[in-house]
Amino acid sequence: MSEKKLLEVKDLVVHYETDEAVTEAVNNVSFDLAPGEILGVVGETGAGKTTIGMSIMGLLPKPPAHVIQGSIKFEGQELLAESPEPKNFFDFAKKGHRKREERHLEKVLRTIRGKKITMMFQDPMTALNPVIYVGEQIAEVIRIHEKCSASEAERRACDMLEMVGIPAARYKEYPHQFSGGMKQRVVIAIALACRPDLIIADEPTTALDVTIQAQVLQMMKELQKQLGTAMIFITHDFGVVAEICDKCMVVYAGEIVESGNLTHIFDNPMHPYTKGLFDSLPNLEVDTDRLTPIHGLMPNPMDLPEYCSFYDRCGLACDDCKKCNPKLVEVEPGHMVRCGVVTKDLKKAASGQKAEV
Amino acid sequence: MSLLEVKNLKKYFNTPGGMLHAVDDVTFNIERGHTVGVVGESGCGKSTLGKTLIRMTDATSGEVYFDGQEITGMSQKDYKKMRMRMQMIFQDPYASLDPRMSVSALIAEPIKTYKLAKSKHDLDKMVLELMDTVGLARRLAGVYPHELDGGRRQRIGIARALSLSPEFIVCDEPVSALDVSIQAQILNLLMDLQEEKKLTYIFITHDMSVVKHISDEICVMYLGQVVEKCGSNELFHNTLHPYSQALLSAIPVPSIHNRKERIILKGEITSPINPKPCCRFAARCNYATEKCFESEPEFREYGEGSNHFVKCHRVEELQAEKAKTAN
Numbered sequence: 001m002s003e004k005k006l007l008e009v010k011d012l013v014v015h016y017e018t019d020e021a022v023t024e025a026v027n028n029v030s031f032d033l034a035p036g037e038i039l040g041v042v043g044e045t046g047a048g049k050t051t052i053g054m055s056i057m058g059l060l061p062k063p064p065a066h067v068i069q070g071s072i073k074f075e076g077q078e079l080l081a082e083s084p085e086p087k088n089f090f091d092f093a094k095k096g097h098r099k100r101e102e103r104h105l106e107k108v109l110r111t112i113r114g115k116k117i118t119m120m121f122q123d124p125m126t127a128l129n130p131v132i133y134v135g136e137q138i139a140e141v142i143r144i145h146e147k148c149s150a151s152e153a154e155r156r157a158c159d160m161l162e163m164v165g166i167p168a169a170r171y172k173e174y175p176h177q178f179s180g181g182m183k184q185r186v187v188i189a190i191a192l193a194c195r196p197d198l199i200i201a202d203e204p205t206t207a208l209d210v211t212i213q214a215q216v217l218q219m220m221k222e223l224q225k226q227l228g229t230a231m232i233f234i235t236h237d238f239g240v241v242a243e244i245c246d247k248c249m250v251v252y253a254g255e256i257v258e259s260g261n262l263t264h265i266f267d268n269p270m271h272p273y274t275k276g277l278f279d280s281l282p283n284l285e286v287d288t289d290r291l292t293p294i295h296g297l298m299p300n301p302m303d304l305p306e307y308c309s310f311y312d313r314c315g316l317a318c319d320d321c322k323k324c325n326p327k328l329v330e331v332e333p334g335h336m337v338r339c340g341v342v343t344k345d346l347k348k349a350a351s352g353q354k355a356e357v
Numbered sequence: 358m359s360l361l362e363v364k365n366l367k368k369y370f371n372t373p374g375g376m377l378h379a380v381d382d383v384t385f386n387i388e389r390g391h392t393v394g395v396v397g398e399s400g401c402g403k404s405t406l407g408k409t410l411i412r413m414t415d416a417t418s419g420e421v422y423f424d425g426q427e428i429t430g431m432s433q434k435d436y437k438k439m440r441m442r443m444q445m446i447f448q449d450p451y452a453s454l455d456p457r458m459s460v461s462a463l464i465a466e467p468i469k470t471y472k473l474a475k476s477k478h479d480l481d482k483m484v485l486e487l488m489d490t491v492g493l494a495r496r497l498a499g500v501y502p503h504e505l506d507g508g509r510r511q512r513i514g515i516a517r518a519l520s521l522s523p524e525f526i527v528c529d530e531p532v533s534a535l536d537v538s539i540q541a542q543i544l545n546l547l548m549d550l551q552e553e554k555k556l557t558y559i560f561i562t563h564d565m566s567v568v569k570h571i572s573d574e575i576c577v578m579y580l581g582q583v584v585e586k587c588g589s590n591e592l593f594h595n596t597l598h599p600y601s602q603a604l605l606s607a608i609p610v611p612s613i614h615n616r617k618e619r620i621i622l623k624g625e626i627t628s629p630i631n632p633k634p635c636c637r638f639a640a641r642c643n644y645a646t647e648k649c650f651e652s653e654p655e656f657r658e659y660g661e662g663s664n665h666f667v668k669c670h671r672v673e674e675l676q677a678e679k680a681k682t683a684n
Contacts, residue, residue: 044536045507179625180399209398209563211622214607218621236536239609266613280541281611282570284593290548291570293541297506 005073006197006230007033007056012070014051017063021302025051025065027254035197038224038231040245042238042277044298048254049234053200055080056232057119058109074117074198081105115145118191122203124183128175134186135161135171141193160189164219181212188220195227202234217243238281242266247334250274253299253309256328260335270337272314308340316341358425359386360525360557361410366419368402368409375631379405381581382419384656387574389524392551392558394572394589396565396604398626402581403561404448407527410559411443412436423525441471444518448530450510454502461498463513464488467520487516492546508539515546525557532567544571565608569593577601580629580637583656587665597659597667597676600638636670644671 014026026048033039043049054060056072058079072079081101086094121127129137139157143150158168164185175183184204191199204220205213221244224231233245241248242262249259250273258271269275276294296313299305307322308314314321318341326340337343368380379402387393395403409416412428421429428439447453454463464484465474474480485495491512502510511531518526528547532540548571550556562568568575568589575592577585577600585598596602603620622641636642639649648670656668669675 044538181625209626210565210607210609211398211603212625213609214619214621217609218619237609238611242611242613243609262613266611277537278611280538282541282544282566284566284569284608284610287590288570291541291545293545294538295542297508297539 004035005032006035006037006075008071008073009052009056010071010073012052012055012072013068014048014055014060014070015066015068017066023301024304025254025301026055027304029070029251029254029256031249031256031259033198033230033232036224036228036230037247038233038245040241040248041232041234041251042236042241042248043251044236046298046301047251048301049251050202051254052251053119053202053232053234056200057113057117058105059113059119074112077108077112079105079109079112111145114141114196115194116196117198117200118194118196120187120191120199120201120204123207124180124187125175125207127187128183130175132174133172134175134178135168135173138186138189138193141190145194157189157193160193161186163192163223164189181208181216184208184212184216185219188216188223192223192227192229196229198230198232200232200234203236204233205240206235206237213240220244238266238277250277253304254301255309255338256336257310257338258336259328264332264335268335270331270335270342271310271339272316272342273310276313276315308338310339320344360389360424361387361559362420362422363410364420364422366406366409366421367417368405368414369417372630374628377630378402378581378632379629380409380416381632382656383581383583385576385583385586387525387557387559389557390551390555391573392560392571394568394575395559395561395578396563396568396575397578398563398604400626400629401578402629403563403578404529406578407445407529407559407561411440411445411527413445441521442523443525443527444521444523445527445529446511446514446518446531449534450502450507450514451534453514454510456502459499459501460488460493460505460513463502464516464520467517471521473521483520487520490519490550491516506539507535508542511535511543512546515543515550519550519554522554523556525559527559527561529561530563531560533562533564540567547571565605577604580626580632582637582668583666584638584668585666587663591665595665597665597672598638598669599642599644599675636668644675646671 010030012026012029016023016025029052041049041052055067067080070080081098083098083101085098135157138160139153142148142156143153158171161168161171166182166185178186205216208216235241245262247261248265249256252273258265258274265274269278279292280294282291294313299309305311307324308326311317311321321340326338328336328338329343331337331343331346363383363385366380366383370377370379383406395406397403408414410421416429420427423439423443428436431439461484464487465480468474468480468483474483488495488498493509493512532543535543551558560568560571572589575589576583577598579600585601592601596605603622606620624641627640634653635651636649636654639645654668654670656666659665659667659672
């Protein structure tokens with residue numbers, strides 16, 4: 001694809017460093033996003049999904065979070081400090097340089113965050129300020145980024161409320177007067193207020209009931225089409241991904257284990273973890289007596305193995321898997337899988353075919 | 358005879374705004390060894406129903422019969438003996454366990470309360486056996502809940518519920534706080550235990566695919582009332598109530614093929630405080646007529662002997678219409 005990328009994330013490594021241990025939250029994650037595209041990020045609790053989103057927004061709590069390496073480019077603009085963090089505590093020159101760079105970046109981020117990239121949080125109950133009118137919370141974003149008058153901002157906030165299906169008459173109401181689904185609509189209105197190019201939606205429908213989730217998803221899809229916004233949709237629900245996303249990546253222990261478009265992931269999942277996730281979902285159409293769960297647990301991110309992080313839970317695991325961590329390999333155009341066994345089998349099959357010919 | 362019979366059970370809460378009808382006139386039976394699933398949106402009274410069944414809150418009116426005996430009017434002393442046979446598994450494994458008790462102490466607590474162990478040695482043996490039953494490694498006996506993940510904590514909750522060898526367990530959203538891969542482990546465990554110990558479950562959840570997997574019968578609840586009740590396969594193949602239809606169609610299906618048309622409901626669940634005497638779903642229903650706003654529909658059997666109960670004025674009409682369009 002020659003078209004311009006909206007967002008490019010390369011080799012991102014994020015650690016949380018505490019006195020006791022280092023949590024390797026994100027390890028070598030790379031992906032990109034075209035304008036108007038919706039990317040689903042799927043994984044279990046603690047897989048590093050939210051950390052990926054937070055590092056794009058520059059909202060990582062530092063400390064304990066440290067971006068060890070990597071680059072995040074948004075419309076060509078680098079969002080991460082390029083100079084390395086000094087290892088030596090007393091290296092004041094390097095530290096000062098880094099500080100200045102970070103301060104400059106923070107200024108840049110302030111113009112982007114909330115205007116070009118916005119975030120929707122999981123829990124609408126805690127994402128809103130309980131003592132400010134919901135309308136004002138929308139108007140605030142507009143006033144800060146568009147530098148318009150208060151009355152103009154209020155008018156536009158009313159428009160936004162109407163757009164997400166809340167009567168503008170409810171402008172002067174507090175979040176507690178709204179139900180969960182309505183609050184999530186307000187959060188969506190805030191996220192869309194400045195017509196951003198990219199929305200990072202962190203489990204936006206997880207806290208909602210299915211019927212309300214269906215309403216909210218449908219609305220997000222319509223608004224996304226209307227405004228042409230790109231979206232990173234963080235979720236643990238494959239059903240939601242099938243509903244709304246264009247492509248999808250599966251995250252496990254801070255790494256991408258499989259990525260591709262929906263046909264790749266849903267019709268031809270290759271990584272044993274992705275397959276396992278599908279098998280552990282109760283199927284509505286087919287009656288099964290027993291589910292096939294993935295046995296065991298995700299490895300402790302404070303103590304990740306040198307080899308494949310899925311080794312202990314994998315049905316395909318062999319001795320080779322313990323030798324090194326497999327690389328993300330493109331098995332068909334656009335479909336990447338991180339599994340030594342799968343790629344080896346594919347290679348064998350390919351060479352076998354050639355031999356037959 | 359059914360193990361549990363519920364007749365016209367009502368639970369109202371007195372709030373400043375008026376009477377909150379959390380559970381309103383619910384009637385059903387559970388056969389021994391069966392699982393009844395209760396589904397509905399948050400705030401529809403699922404959990405209150407579960408709690409009222411085992412008298413964690415006392416019912417406003419109505420009767421619950423357990424094994425032929427009425428438990429709603431029983432004295433506390435008599436009920437305590439009964440209560441041994443009915444247990445509950447709670448939703449949030451992070452909140453339902455005392456953080457200052459070790460795993461073995463948590464599991465031993467119910468046994469101590471009922472003085473079932475003859476000696477300390479006996480108690481330890483029982484606890485370890487329970488840990489084996491629910492698949493907790495024996496080495497975890499001394500650790501505290503915060504050291505464990507959600508799946509293992511939920512196993513402690515299950516072990517606690519099993520410690521008194523109950524016949525009936527109320528499972529209140531036991532898997533909704535867990536990741537899918539762990540959820541499958543717990544569901545399998547619950548089903549194995551049911552087979553082994555001939556347990557009877559009432560399974561409260563909002564997840565339709567989970568409820569279909571585990572239940573023999575399903576009750577769909579809306580604003581404190583059961584609006585549809587039938588066998589679990591029947592519900593998925595022959596959905597009658599407009600609310601159940603919308604609920605089923607709203608499930609996000611993890612597949613990119615044969616995507617069906619969504620029924621998107623208008624608005625949200627209305628207030629359960631002093632509801633009007635009409636069909637409670639009418640305001641959101643796509644098929645509501647004047648009649649629906651005027652009188653409350655009866656909870657009746659659709660077709661004689663079908664064991665498919667529904668609470669809707671217009672089922673027959675709607676089914677006829679559907680048959681017509683199908684032809």
